Amino acid sequence: MHLQDYLAAASMLMVVVGRDEKVDYINRYGCELLECEPHQAIGLNWFDVFMPESVREARRAYFRAIMNGEEPMPIGTDIPILTFSGQERLVSWRGTILRDANGQATGVLSSGRDITDSVRIERELRESRDALAALIEAAPVAIAVVDRERRLTLWNPAAEAMFGYTAAEVLGGPSPAIPPERQAEFDANYRQLFERSRGVTMESQRRHKDGHIVDVTLSTVALRDAFGEVTGAVGIMIDRTEQHRAETLARRTGRRLDLVVDQIPAVLWTTDRDLIITSVAGAGLQRLGIDEPSLLGRAALDLAANRDRVAPAMHAALAGSPAEYESVFHDRVLQTHVEPLRDDDGQIVGTIALSTDITERAESEAALRESTAQLHALSQRLLQVQEEERMRISREVHDELGQQITALRLDVARMKRRGAGTLSEDMESLLQQLGNLQTSVRRLAHQLRPSTLDHLGLTSTIEQTVREFEGSTGIPTRLEVPAEEISITADVATAAFRILQEALTNIARHANATHVEVSIRVEGERLLLSVRDDGIGVPATGPGDRASLGIIGMRERAESFGGTLVVQGRAGEGTTVTATLPLRRER
Numbered sequence: 001m002h003l004q005d006y007l008a009a010a011s012m013l014m015v016v017v018g019r020d021e022k023v024d025y026i027n028r029y030g031c032e033l034l035e036c037e038p039h040q041a042i043g044l045n046w047f048d049v050f051m052p053e054s055v056r057e058a059r060r061a062y063f064r065a066i067m068n069g070e071e072p073m074p075i076g077t078d079i080p081i082l083t084f085s086g087q088e089r090l091v092s093w094r095g096t097i098l099r100d101a102n103g104q105a106t107g108v109l110s111s112g113r114d115i116t117d118s119v120r121i122e123r124e125l126r127e128s129r130d131a132l133a134a135l136i137e138a139a140p141v142a143i144a145v146v147d148r149e150r151r152l153t154l155w156n157p158a159a160e161a162m163f164g165y166t167a168a169e170v171l172g173g174p175s176p177a178i179p180p181e182r183q184a185e186f187d188a189n190y191r192q193l194f195e196r197s198r199g200v201t202m203e204s205q206r207r208h209k210d211g212h213i214v215d216v217t218l219s220t221v222a223l224r225d226a227f228g229e230v231t232g233a234v235g236i237m238i239d240r241t242e243q244h245r246a247e248t249l250a251r252r253t254g255r256r257l258d259l260v261v262d263q264i265p266a267v268l269w270t271t272d273r274d275l276i277i278t279s280v281a282g283a284g285l286q287r288l289g290i291d292e293p294s295l296l297g298r299a300a301l302d303l304a305a306n307r308d309r310v311a312p313a314m315h316a317a318l319a320g321s322p323a324e325y326e327s328v329f330h331d332r333v334l335q336t337h338v339e340p341l342r343d344d345d346g347q348i349v350g351t352i353a354l355s356t357d358i359t360e361r362a363e364s365e366a367a368l369r370e371s372t373a374q375l376h377a378l379s380q381r382l383l384q385v386q387e388e389e390r391m392r393i394s395r396e397v398h399d400e401l402g403q404q405i406t407a408l409r410l411d412v413a414r415m416k417r418r419g420a421g422t423l424s425e426d427m428e429s430l431l432q433q434l435g436n437l438q439t440s441v442r443r444l445a446h447q448l449r450p451s452t453l454d455h456l457g458l459t460s461t462i463e464q465t466v467r468e469f470e471g472s473t474g475i476p477t478r479l480e481v482p483a484e485e486i487s488i489t490a491d492v493a494t495a496a497f498r499i500l501q502e503a504l505t506n507i508a509r510h511a512n513a514t515h516v517e518v519s520i521r522v523e524g525e526r527l528l529l530s531v532r533d534d535g536i537g538v539p540a541t542g543p544g545d546r547a548s549l550g551i552i553g554m555r556e557r558a559e560s561f562g563g564t565l566v567v568q569g570r571a572g573e574g575t576t577v578t579a580t581l582p583l584r585r586e587r
Helices: 003-007 028-034 048-049 056-067 116-138 157-163 179-194 241-263 284-288 308-319 357-417 420-447 452-453 458-473 492-513 546-560
Strands: 013-018 023-026 079-081 088-099 105-114 142-147 151-155 201-207 213-224 231-238 266-272 275-280 323-329 332-342 348-357 475-478 516-523 526-531 564-570 575-582
Touching: 013 028, 023 028, 048 056, 048 475, 056 105, 056 546, 079 105, 088 116, 105 492, 142 157, 151 526, 157 201, 157 213, 157 231, 179 201, 179 213, 179 231, 213 241, 266 284, 266 332, 275 575, 284 564, 308 332, 452 492, 458 475, 458 492, 458 516, 492 526, 546 564, 546 575
Parallel strands: 475 516
Antiparallel strands: 013 023, 013 105, 079 088, 088 105, 142 151, 142 231, 201 213, 213 231, 266 275, 266 348, 323 332, 332 348, 516 526, 526 575, 564 575
16 A cells, blocks of 8 residues: 555544645545545645634744754644634644655644544533532532442532531441441342342431431432443432421321311311312301302302402402401301412412301391490480489579578568567578578589570580689689680580580599690581690599599590590690580481
8 A cells, every 4th residue: 555545544634734834735534624625725825724823823933943943843732723614623633744855854744633522522521520529519418429348438518417427437438327227228229239230219217426317318329330330329318307307297287277177167268260169178167058069169259149348359369468358158147368379489379268157246246236326325315314304403403492592581681680689690690501502502503504504605604614613623724715605506515514514523633733724616517625734644544433434424425426535645744635526416
């Protein structure tokens, strides 16, 4: 075989580059690598066409130095080349200097092997090994490797943390984390790996360095060499101790929850996003006289008599907001609390609701409301009767008893003028006592029912009452009233007067005040009465205390007319009583 035939048949790139840097010869393999025909490459400048720009000038200079005998021919080097399509390939080169008869260098015969793919594979393999090592190092699961003699050759940080042994303590020996009662299990699994090359995944146990048992999920796989022979085993262990505890607790909790759901006098039910009932449970089903199958698959909105209340609440739950509503079902009143039902990702997949039968409670509340209304009406009637009785007694005391005392005083005065000596003196004493009695009768009649309230109106009565309070207690009192008499119905005027009377009585008895302010004004169709003192503030009183009863009485009077009464106070800063009443009773 001629040299040229050998070069042409070689399974590597063979190229001759002359002293002028041009390609004098290239074999078939080289043409395939460079993606060209021989005639396309012959005569081209090797460095300008086939060398990447990054190495072009450096390789050209080195070639020239070889031609001039300034540099030796390198034994082997890896240099990239460019194909006709511009793709860069890495080639491992070996070369020989070609010389003429005079020993002068005329060019270089170079052989090259394309190592692009092998270098890439080696790099990827190295990166893969590095990534695997980093993964094993950072893995949250315990990883252990044993050889054929069952000696540990790898023990990652997670294994150290899970079992308490450091790698330095265990490498080179058998695993100390295998409890004696689990050794036979380990041996059987290991034999299976070597005999059948089959790994296992199973629940097992290992022992921590401090002695406590660790529940693990164990997965094993065989390690093989380049010839496929099993050389060891990899064990991956996940700590299931807390999971098992949680599962045990969940099972117990689930059983308890099932017992609770089955026994509570309510109905627990769920729907999908279309509000179709998907589950029903609870002792409330029996009370309603229905069973689970009769409800499953039905539309929740079709079951309630008052759909207008149910629909907004159910749609609110689907939108993410809890809601409550009352509905009528099978002639029973149900109170339902509904919330969004979410999956493991937090997405709303339906609703979950708890319905409680409140029929008896609703009936009791209705009866209570009716009873309260009756008591309220009775209270108003009692106040009215009380006021009418006071008016009658006041009139009789003032008219009949007052007239009789006046007549008696006139008779005694006449007798005094006719008598003499000690009898006259006795008459004088009797006249004095009769005068005091007459004053007391007038005061009593005024307290029972001020005549000014009927004859002069509310404003004048309040002015008189405030003057009497100031005179009897000595507490300076500032009064603000409208310039003109207030147009108000008699019963509302009486209520306002009684509230003022009670407020002033409380101040006199409990407040220790040094100054009092009373104001009355009209705002629209409402009368505002305010009594403020600078005393000790609202005291802590019990339900039976006089002050507490007084406040209750004032509030009842105000509310009986559709008004309000507010008591505000702070310790050491006094108390303000504000009553708001309609100018005319609200029917």
